[in-house]
Amino acid sequence: RRHGRGRLVSMEGALWSTSLFTFTSPIDTILEKEDCTLEELLEQDELLQEIKTNNLPLVDKLCQFEAVRTMVSYIAQPAPEGSDDLRIH
Numbered sequence: 001r002r003h004g005r006g007r008l009v010s011m012e013g014a015l016w017s018t019s020l021f022t023f024t025s026p027i028d029t030i031l032e033k034e035d036c037t038l039e040e041l042l043e044q045d046e047l048l049q050e051i052k053t054n055n056l057p058l059v060d061k062l063c064q065f066e067a068v069r070t071m072v073s074y075i076a077q078p079a080p081e082g083s084d085d086l087r088i089h
Helices: 025-034 037-040 049-054 056-062 064-075
Strands: none
Touching: 025 037, 025 056, 037 056, 037 064, 049 056, 056 064
């Protein structure tokens, strides 16, 4: 929080800094799994918001060569017959 001439004021002790409002994103839970898949991540409604907030484990996962190659193929190639709605749209 800014106060005065652009000086930062500590929020220590503020209500928001307590652990009462701890929120774990479903994406963080997925990333913690050993068998986390790109498809699981892409199905999450919070994906874009988590990218915008610079969720580094998520960004790292999405920047891996195989993930990028898979996402490009999803864009460049038509969905195969019988694909679920998420793959088609």
